[in-house]
Amino acid sequence: MPTITYVRENVRVEVPEGDTVRYPALENDVPIYCGLYKFANCHGNGFCGTDRVAVSPSTNANELSFMEKFWLRNDLKKNPNMRLACQVRVHGDLEVETQCK
Numbered sequence: 001m002p003t004i005t006y007v008r009e010n011v012r013v014e015v016p017e018g019d020t021v022r023y024p025a026l027e028n029d030v031p032i033y034c035g036l037y038k039f040a041n042c043h044g045n046g047f048c049g050t051d052r053v054a055v056s057p058s059t060n061a062n063e064l065s066f067m068e069k070f071w072l073r074n075d076l077k078k079n080p081n082m083r084l085a086c087q088v089r090v091h092g093d094l095e096v097e098t099q100c101k
Contacts, residue, residue, distance in 0.1 A: 002060070005095045006030045015090055020044070022051055022085040031100040032085045044086035046071075051085040053096050060092030 001014045004024055009031075013024040022044050025032045033041050037050040044051075049071030055061055058081055064072075065087045075082040085096070 002090045003093045004090060005093075007095050007097050009098065017091060019090050020086055021053060021055065021083075021088040021090065021094070021096055025085060025096075025098070030098060032098055034100040042086075046084060046087050049084060052099050053083055053085045053088070054079055054081045054099075055083045055088055056081050056095050057092075060090065060094050062087075062089040062091065 002017055003012055003014050004021060005012050006025060011028050011030055013028055015024050022032060032051045032053060037048070041050050042048040046065060046067035049067070052072070052075065061083070064083070068084050068087050071084060072082050
């Protein structure tokens with residue numbers, strides 16, 4: 001089974017292949033929503049763009065979804081590994097850097 005490492009929080013989680021990055025984060029108290037977005041988010045549907053994370057290596061995840069290209073259009077210019085946690089499907093070991101402090 002692939003492993004997700006949430007770098008900032010020093011949390012490692014084994015997940016089934018194809019799982020998203022969002023649910024294991026929430027289940028292990030890894031903050032992927034900052035500020036008010038902890039309460040005001042789309043609950044993993046990709047409509048709000050608030051669960052931004054940097055994922056590497058990108059080869060161990062699915063391609064960017066249409067919603068990610070829309071929400072992250074400016075962020076991707078600065079960091080091509082930026083993704084929405086709810087849209088990332090795990091296909092191998094990943095390191096994830098959350099944006100909340």
